[in-house]
Amino acid sequence: MSQLHINNVSKHYGSHKALHDINIQIESGEFLVLIGPSGCGKSTLLNSIAGLDSISDGDICIGDRVVTHVSPKDRDIAMVFQSYALYPSMNVYKNIAFGLEMKKVPKEQIDNEVKRVATMLQIDHLLERKPAELSGGQRQRVAMGRALAREPAIYLFDEPLSNLDAKLRVQMRTEIKKLHQRLNATIVYVTHDQIEAMTLADRIAVMRDGHLQQLGTPADIYEDPCNMFVAGFMGSPAINFVPARVHQADNQAWGLELTDSAGETYFVELPNPPASIADWKERELIVGIRPEHISHNENVSTGGRWTMRNLIEVTEPTGPDTLVFTRLNNQEVTGRVGSEYPVHAGEYLTLSLDLSKAVFFDPETEERIR
Amino acid sequence: MPDTSLNLNRLFSRGLLYLVLLTFAAYFLMPLLVMLFASFKDLSEIRAGNLVMPPLDPTLEPWRKAWSEACTGIECNGIKGYFWNSFVITIPAVILSSAIGAINGYVLSKWRFKGSELFFFCLLVGCFIPFQAVLLPMAQTLGWMGISNSVVGLILVHTIYGIPFTTLFYRNYYVGLPTELISAAKLDGAGFFTTFWRIVLPLSGPIIVVTLIWQFTNIWNDFLFGVIYSGPDSKPVTVALNNLVNTSTGVKEYNVDMAAAIIAALPTIIVYVVSGKYFLRGLMAGAVKG
Numbered sequence: 001m002s003q004l005h006i007n008n009v010s011k012h013y014g015s016h017k018a019l020h021d022i023n024i025q026i027e028s029g030e031f032l033v034l035i036g037p038s039g040c041g042k043s044t045l046l047n048s049i050a051g052l053d054s055i056s057d058g059d060i061c062i063g064d065r066v067v068t069h070v071s072p073k074d075r076d077i078a079m080v081f082q083s084y085a086l087y088p089s090m091n092v093y094k095n096i097a098f099g100l101e102m103k104k105v106p107k108e109q110i111d112n113e114v115k116r117v118a119t120m121l122q123i124d125h126l127l128e129r130k131p132a133e134l135s136g137g138q139r140q141r142v143a144m145g146r147a148l149a150r151e152p153a154i155y156l157f158d159e160p161l162s163n164l165d166a167k168l169r170v171q172m173r174t175e176i177k178k179l180h181q182r183l184n185a186t187i188v189y190v191t192h193d194q195i196e197a198m199t200l201a202d203r204i205a206v207m208r209d210g211h212l213q214q215l216g217t218p219a220d221i222y223e224d225p226c227n228m229f230v231a232g233f234m235g236s237p238a239i240n241f242v243p244a245r246v247h248q249a250d251n252q253a254w255g256l257e258l259t260d261s262a263g264e265t266y267f268v269e270l271p272n273p274p275a276s277i278a279d280w281k282e283r284e285l286i287v288g289i290r291p292e293h294i295s296h297n298e299n300v301s302t303g304g305r306w307t308m309r310n311l312i313e314v315t316e317p318t319g320p321d322t323l324v325f326t327r328l329n330n331q332e333v334t335g336r337v338g339s340e341y342p343v344h345a346g347e348y349l350t351l352s353l354d355l356s357k358a359v360f361f362d363p364e365t366e367e368r369i370r
Numbered sequence: 371m372p373d374t375s376l377n378l379n380r381l382f383s384r385g386l387l388y389l390v391l392l393t394f395a396a397y398f399l400m401p402l403l404v405m406l407f408a409s410f411k412d413l414s415e416i417r418a419g420n421l422v423m424p425p426l427d428p429t430l431e432p433w434r435k436a437w438s439e440a441c442t443g444i445e446c447n448g449i450k451g452y453f454w455n456s457f458v459i460t461i462p463a464v465i466l467s468s469a470i471g472a473i474n475g476y477v478l479s480k481w482r483f484k485g486s487e488l489f490f491f492c493l494l495v496g497c498f499i500p501f502q503a504v505l506l507p508m509a510q511t512l513g514w515m516g517i518s519n520s521v522v523g524l525i526l527v528h529t530i531y532g533i534p535f536t537t538l539f540y541r542n543y544y545v546g547l548p549t550e551l552i553s554a555a556k557l558d559g560a561g562f563f564t565t566f567w568r569i570v571l572p573l574s575g576p577i578i579v580v581t582l583i584w585q586f587t588n589i590w591n592d593f594l595f596g597v598i599y600s601g602p603d604s605k606p607v608t609v610a611l612n613n614l615v616n617t618s619t620g621v622k623e624y625n626v627d628m629a630a631a632i633i634a635a636l637p638t639i640i641v642y643v644v645s646g647k648y649f650l651r652g653l654m655a656g657a658v659k660g
Contacts, residue, residue: 052553073559085550089572098568102559146558 002063002153002186003028004049009058011044011210018044019055020210026203029184033197036207037233042190045207046156049188051075062153073102078147079156082163084139086131086146092118093127096145103150117145137168144179157189161196173199194234198222206230224359228366231288231359237323240294240333242287243363246280254278256287258353261311261327268306271356274369285369286361291323293354294335307352315345324349409433409629416624432625436633440626442613449630452610456590456637458521459606463528464585470529471536471581472574476566478537479544480552490541496534501594504531512599519601527599528589535588536581543577544570579645587638607634 004026011019019041026032034042047053049060051072059068067075078099086095093114100110118124121141131139140160147155157176161169177200180187191197197204198218206213206221206229214226225231231239244256247267254273259265270277297307313332316323322343324335335351337343360369400422408416409432410425438448477483478490508527509518517523547570555565596606605613611634615627 047553050553050557052556072553072556077557079554079557081550081554083548083550085548085554087551087554087569089569098555098560099558102564146554150558 003030004154004186004188005059005061006045006049007059007061009045009048009055009060011041011048011053012056018210019048020212022058022212024205024212024215026186026188028186031180031187031189031200031202033201033204034188034190034207035192035194035197035204035233036213037192039209040207041210042192042207043158044210046079046158046188046190049154050077050079050156076153077156078150078152078154079158080143080147080160082159084131084143084160084163086139086142088131091128091130092123092134092142092145095131095142096149099146099150113149114145117149120148121145136164137172140164140168140172144176148179148183153186155185155187157187159191160189162191162193169196176200194236198234204234206233223357225288226368228286228288228361231361235290237291237334237336239288239290240328240331241361242289242329242331242333243284244287244329245284246277246282248281256355257329258306258308259329260308262309266306266308268353268355270358274360276369280369284363286363286366288359288361289333289353289355290357291334291336293357294328294333294351295354296337296341297350297352305352305354305356307350309348309350312343312345312347312349315343324351326351328353405628405632408625409632411625413621413623413625432623432629433633435623436614436626436630440614440623440630441617442610443617449607449610449614449633452605452607453633455521455604456606456608459524459528459596459604460586460589463525463532463589464582466525466529467532467536467585468578468581470533471538472540472571472578473566474533474537475540475542475544476570478541480547480549480570481562490537493534493537496531497538501531505594505598509599518599519604521604523599524595524604524606527595528592531595532585532589536585539577539581539584540574543574547573583641583645586641590638610634 004024006022006024006026009019009022010017022045024032034045036042044053048055051067051070055068059066061067062075062077087098090098096114096117097110100113105113114127115124118127121144123138123141123145126134126138126142131142134142140163143160160176161172164172173196176189179185180200189196189200201218203215203217204221205215208229214221214230216224221230221234225234228241232241242258244258247255247257249255249267249269253269254277255267255269257265258268308328310326310328312324312326314325316325317339319339321339322337322341324337324343325332326335326349327333337349337351341349343349361367362369404421407424408421410428410430412427412429412431415426436448437450439446440448442449442452474493478486512518512523512527515523515526517526551569552565555569560568590606591608592606593608593612596609597612600606600609611630614630
């Protein structure tokens with residue numbers, strides 16, 4: 001009943017196209033994250049769903065209703081803004097009550113609703129305060145309370161955590177997730193933080209320049225990216241892109257030519273080459289391999305690994321593990337080594353590449369080779 | 371002893387600074403002081419010369435005369451009637467032009483429409499048109515509307531010519547309000563006027579005060595519109611003051627002239643002193659909000 005359909009939605013500003021033919025179907029109770037770099041159109045799309053921006057083409061449906069030309073207040077949505085947009089002249093109680101008051105809900109009912117929401121968000125002791133007297137985290141809660149009080153079909157979040165400090169952000173992230181599980185609400189959430197996207201989403205929509213790049217579960221997006229942009233955008237530290245020449249061995253096995261930091265080149269067999277590998281015979285493609293798949297030798301247990309003894313140029317301990325920077329095919333790559341292994345910059349370390357987890361891209365189109 | 375010389379140096383530059391400031395303050399305050407002194411002297415004392423001397427024998431007579439007896443043309447009832455005229459003209463014109471400017475500014479900053487920038491530009495032109503250029507067409511218009519030579523006509527003229535400035539003030543202030551506030555109100559179901567009344571206006575304190583001071587000062591001090599569009603019963607105090615000073619029946623009473631001038635200037639001075647305080651306070655509150 002509170003599903004959201006975005007059908008062929010486009011948006012132009014004059015000759016500039018902000019959204020290109022976006023299609024996303026969101027199930028009732030689903031948590032969808034829109035992610036992309038600034039200017040990718042994610043906020044425009046969110047505002048279009050809210051009705052704050054008009055769209056040039058296509059349809060938006062909430063539940064069974066086409067709402068493309070319905071005014072924001074009649075769309076049965078609530079939005080949490082990046083700046084929270086709390087009304088500065090009203091206290092917390094009135095901020096939460098305002099939407100209900102506009103709907104002409106009876107006073108007693110408003111009172112109950114405000115108290116219910118305030119208790120749920122643990123802000124019941126702040127009801128008399130003005131927004132200026134609240135901390136960042138408290139304002140964030142009030143902003144969510146304002147959305148919750150309306151019990152809308154769809155919740156829209158526009159980068160709600162980006163104004164909080166790091167610790168609070170993690171805390172509120174968990175709370176939003178809990179809230180989603182408790183309310184079973186349909187949520188569309190905009191962020192540029194890929195960790196937020198991975199941790200919160202049922203599905204992630206990655207956008208760039210007004211185009212939807214890929215729509216899928218966090219695991220899909222992370223492990224099976226459709227192009228170099230998606231692969232590079234998700235994951236921290238970022239995935240390594242290494243150009244490598246494809247070669248077929250005498251035994252018909254396909255493999256890559258890889259050069260270690262000493263300049264020694266090896267033929268490395270691919271455990272599961274993509275189906276179209278034959279097209280790339282003796283040509284260079286881009287290998288995408290995540291830092292956790294370049295690791296200390298004993299860390300990788302599956303087949304398809306290749307070990308090399310490489311010079312470590314820089315190390316960055318993060319706590320649970322240490323990031324190591326070395327060279328592969330004369331390209332700087334990042335690896336991830338458990339912190340129990342002593343690693344020092346300027347020393348050699350045996351690293352192992354798990355090529356069964358690698359993905360391959362066309363260097364021209366940047367599309368995935370499958 | 372480098373310390374003492376440094377201190378002496380500082381003392382000297384401080385002293386110089388205060389000397390310059392005091393000189394300028396005296397320079398600017400002198401005319402007001404002369405007016406004030408003269409208004410409490412009787413004529414013989416003024417004729418004796420010394421302008422900057424305080425009155426030896428202070429008297430309220432010139433003030434009483436300016437208020438209720440001095441001649442402004444053929445009538446000799448002082449300026450009190452015109453003083454009230456000025457209030458009757460100024461207060462509605464200030465309120466109307468400020469209110470309309472607020473709505474205009476709200477629309478032009480938060481409810482942009484196709485051509486709103488052009489509309490704003492045209493309004494701004496209104497700020498730069500010399501008022502002399504519109505005297506005749508406005509006289510004609512007032513005639514057609516049947517309100518020439520009346521208080522209502524003057525209120526209308528002042529309201530119209532105040533709107534470009536008040537719109538500019540409010541618009542520039544509202545541009546600084548986060549647009550997300552308006553979006554949030556829209557989603558909450560508040561309409562155009564509800565949003566204005568409940569969300570925007572409570573945040574407008576400082577700019578309301580600025581606009582009120584500006585409009586009050588301008589309209590109260592106006593002479594041009596007052597002298598041209600007023601009838602015998604609707605002259606503002608500025609025009610009456612002019613007539614009083616220019617009426618020559620026998621002796622020139624400088625003390626009465628000065629008292630009348632101070633009376634005419636008093637409301638703007640009071641408005642500035644009283645609301646200037648609120649103005650500052652408003653600015654501070656805005657700064658804390660963050």
